[in-house]
Amino acid sequence: MKIVVCAKQVPDTTEVKLDPKTGTLIRDGVPSIINPDDKAGIEAALQLKEKCPGSTVTVLSMGPAQADVALREALAMGCDEAILVTDRAFGGADTWATSSTIAAALKKIDYDVIITGRQAIDGDTAQVGPQIAEHLGLPQVSYAENVEIDGDCLKVQRQFEDRYHIIKVKMPCVITALAELAEPRYMTVGGIVDAYDSKEVKVWGLEDLKDTVDEANIGLKGSPTRVKQSFTKQPKAAGTVLKDLTPDEAVDAIVAKLKEKYII
Amino acid sequence: MSKNVFVIAEQRDGKIMKVSYELIGKARELANDLGQDVVAVLMGSGVEAVAGDLAKAGADKVIVVDDPILAEYVTEPYAKATTAVIKANDPEIVLFGASSIGRDLAPRVSARIHTGLTADCTKLEIDPETKLLNMTRPAFGGNIMATILCADHRPQMATVRPGVMQALESCDKVGTVEKFVVEFTPADMNVEICEVVKTDKKSVDITEAKILVAGGRGLGSAEGFAQLKDLANVLGGEVAASRAAVDSGWIEKDLQVGQTGKTVRPDLYVACGISGAIQHAAGMEESEFIVAINKEESAPIFGICDLGIVGDLNKIVPKLTEALKKVD
Numbered sequence: 178m179k180i181v182v183c184a185k186q187v188p189d190t191t192e193v194k195l196d197p198k199t200g201t202l203i204r205d206g207v208p209s210i211i212n213p214d215d216k217a218g219i220e221a222a223l224q225l226k227e228k229c230p231g232s233t234v235t236v237l238s239m240g241p242a243q244a245d246v247a248l249r250e251a252l253a254m255g256c257d258e259a260i261l262v263t264d265r266a267f268g269g270a271d272t273w274a275t276s277s278t279i280a281a282a283l284k285k286i287d288y289d290v291i292i293t294g295r296q297a298i299d300g301d302t303a304q305v306g307p308q309i310a311e312h313l314g315l316p317q318v319s320y321a322e323n324v325e326i327d328g329d330c331l332k333v334q335r336q337f338e339d340r341y342h343i344i345k346v347k348m349p350c351v352i353t354a355l356a357e358l359a360e361p362r363y364m365t366v367g368g369i370v371d372a373y374d375s376k377e378v379k380v381w382g383l384e385d386l387k388d389t390v391d392e393a394n395i396g397l398k399g400s401p402t403r404v405k406q407s408f409t410k411q412p413k414a415a416g417t418v419l420k421d422l423t424p425d426e427a428v429d430a431i432v433a434k435l436k437e438k439y440i441i
Numbered sequence: 442m443s444k445n446v447f448v449i450a451e452q453r454d455g456k457i458m459k460v461s462y463e464l465i466g467k468a469r470e471l472a473n474d475l476g477q478d479v480v481a482v483l484m485g486s487g488v489e490a491v492a493g494d495l496a497k498a499g500a501d502k503v504i505v506v507d508d509p510i511l512a513e514y515v516t517e518p519y520a521k522a523t524t525a526v527i528k529a530n531d532p533e534i535v536l537f538g539a540s541s542i543g544r545d546l547a548p549r550v551s552a553r554i555h556t557g558l559t560a561d562c563t564k565l566e567i568d569p570e571t572k573l574l575n576m577t578r579p580a581f582g583g584n585i586m587a588t589i590l591c592a593d594h595r596p597q598m599a600t601v602r603p604g605v606m607q608a609l610e611s612c613d614k615v616g617t618v619e620k621f622v623v624e625f626t627p628a629d630m631n632v633e634i635c636e637v638v639k640t641d642k643k644s645v646d647i648t649e650a651k652i653l654v655a656g657g658r659g660l661g662s663a664e665g666f667a668q669l670k671d672l673a674n675v676l677g678g679e680v681a682a683s684r685a686a687v688d689s690g691w692i693e694k695d696l697q698v699g700q701t702g703k704t705v706r707p708d709l710y711v712a713c714g715i716s717g718a719i720q721h722a723a724g725m726e727e728s729e730f731i732v733a734i735n736k737e738e739s740a741p742i743f744g745i746c747d748l749g750i751v752g753d754l755n756k757i758v759p760k761l762t763e764a765l766k767k768v769d
Binding site: 306316430431 | 549560734
C-alpha cells in the first residue's frame with residue numbers, strides 16, 4: 178500500500194508573541210513544529226504500514242525551504258520518502274491555491290491513501306484536506322478517529338459532535354486525521370541519523386509540476402481570497418477589579434452586581 | 442448577477458441545529474444592508490416539515506432538498522446538492538456553520554465551484570462602499586485577527602462557529618418553501634456508512650447554557666470542580682473549563698471553552714482560577730457578563746471581565762454558593 182501524508186510546518190502557537198509596538202507576530206525565536214493533527218496522520222500512516230508489510234509512507238509538505246526540518250523529523254519517525262514543494266511562485270496562497278498546488282504534486286506520485294491533518298494550528302481552517310480530495314476527484318473522510326484496513330477499503334471512524342460513523346471507503350481516498358487518531362512516536366537516534374544520512378528530501382518547484390499544475394491556480398494570484406487587513410484584537414474595556422476583600426465582602430460584591438444586572 | 446444571502450442550514454435527525462438560526466440572524470443583517478433576501482437551504486430526508494422554522498427565524502425563502510440519500514450526512518451527496526443549489530441560484534454570499542459537517546462540506550464545495558472560503562469568521566459585515574463582504578477571523582490561536590475579502594469570485598463563502606452570531610427573536614414570518622430536486626445516482630454514495638453510533642454523552646452542550654461556571658488551572662485538582670458544580674447548580678447553569686483544566690485530565694474535553702474548544706456567549710460567565718490567556722478569551726469574551734475570581738492580580742482575565750475579584754476561589758466560591766441559596 179502506498180500512503181502519502183501531507184504535513185505542514187507551523188509555529189508553535191502556544192509560544193507565539195506579539196510585538197507590543199507594531200502588534201505584529203514575532204516569528205524570530207518561535208519554535209517550528211510539525212502541525213499536531215498532521216503528526217497524528219504520520220503516526221497513523223506508520224501504523225498502517227506496520228500492519229501491511231511492503232507498504233511505503235511518503236510525507237509531502239508545501240512551504241519554505243526551512244520546512245526541510247519538519248520533513249527530516251518525519252523521516253526520522255520512520256517515513257520512507259519526503260517531498261518538499263517549494264517555490265516563490267507558490268507563496269501567498271490561500272487554501273484554494275494551496276490545495277491546487279498540493280494536488281498538482283500528488284498527481285505526480287502513486288498513492289492508495291492520502292492522509293492530511295484535519296487542520297493546522299496556525300490557520301485552523303480545516304479546508305486544505307477536503308479541497309485536495311475535490312481537486313483529485315477522490316472521496317474524503319474527515320475527522321478520523323480510527324482507521325483500519327479492510328481489503329481494498331479503509332474503515333474509518335468519523336467523529337461528529339453527537340455521534341460517530343463507521344465509514345467504509347474504497348481506496349484511493351483522502352482521510353483527514355484528528356490528533357486523537359494516533360499518539361505520535363518519538364524519533365529514534367538511528368532514525369535521526371538515517372533522516373540526514375541515507376534518506377533524502379526531494380525538492381519540487383514550479384518547474385517540476387509544469388505538467389500537472391495550472392499556473393492560474395497557484396500562489397497569491399491564484400487565490401480567490403485576500404487578506405484586506407490584519408490586526409490584534411481590541412481588548413474589551415476593563416470592568417471593575419476588586420482586591421483585598423474578605424471572602425464575605427467578595428461574595429457581597431458579586432451578589433450585588435448580579436442583582437443589579439438582573440441575573441439573579 | 443449574483444444575488445441574495447444563502448444559509449446552508451444544518452439538521453441532525455430532522456432537528457435543525459441552533460447554529461442555523463444564528464447564521465440566519467447574521468444573514469438577515471447582511472441581506473438588509475445589500476437590499477437582498479435571505480434564503481435558507483435545508484437538506485435531509487423527510488425534513489420539509491421543519492422548513493417553516495427557518496422562515497420564522499428570519500429567512501425569506503427556504504429551499505428544501507429532500508432525498509433518502511441525505512438521511513445521514515455524507516460528503517458527496519451533500520456536496521452535490523449544495524453545488525446544484527448554488528449553481529441554480531447564483532447567490533452573492535453563502536454561510537455555513539463551522540461544525541464537523543460544515544467544515545467538511547464547505548471546503549469541498551468551494552473547491553468544486555472555484556471560489557474562496559473563509560473559516561470560522563467571528564465578524565461579518567458588508568463594506569458600505571464596495572458592498573463586499575468583510576470576513577474577519579482569528580488566526581494563530583486567536584493572537585491575530587484578519588479581515589478577508591473574496592472580491593472576484595462568487596459566491597463569497599464563510600463558515601461561522603456555533604455560538605458566535607445571535608439568532609433573531611422568532612417571528613410569525615411565513616417564508617416561501619421551494620422544493621429543489623437533485624438527480625442523485627447510486628455512484629454519489631461513494632462511501633458506505635456501516636454504523637451510526639450516537640455518543641449521546643450525558644454532558645450538556647455548553648454553547649446552549651445561559652450561565653456557565655468555568656474552572657481552570659487555579660482549581661488545582663479534579664475535586665476542585667465539585668464546588669463549581671454546586672455553584673452552577675444554584676445558578677441554574679452548567680460547568681465549563683479552560684484548556685489547562687482539560688489537559689490536566691480534571692474534566693472532559695466537551696466542556697472546554699476557547700480557541701481549541703467551544704465558543705460560548707452566556708448571560709453570565711464565572712471564571713474561577715482561569716488566567717484568561719488569549720486562547721481562552723477567544724471562546725468566551727462575548728459573554729454578556731463576566732465575573733472572574735483569581736489569586737493572581739496580573740491574570741489577563743481581569744482585563745476582559747466585568748467584575749473581577751482578586752482572591753482565593755476556594756474560600757469565595759463555597760460562600761457564594763451559600764449566599765445565592767438564600768437569594769430568591
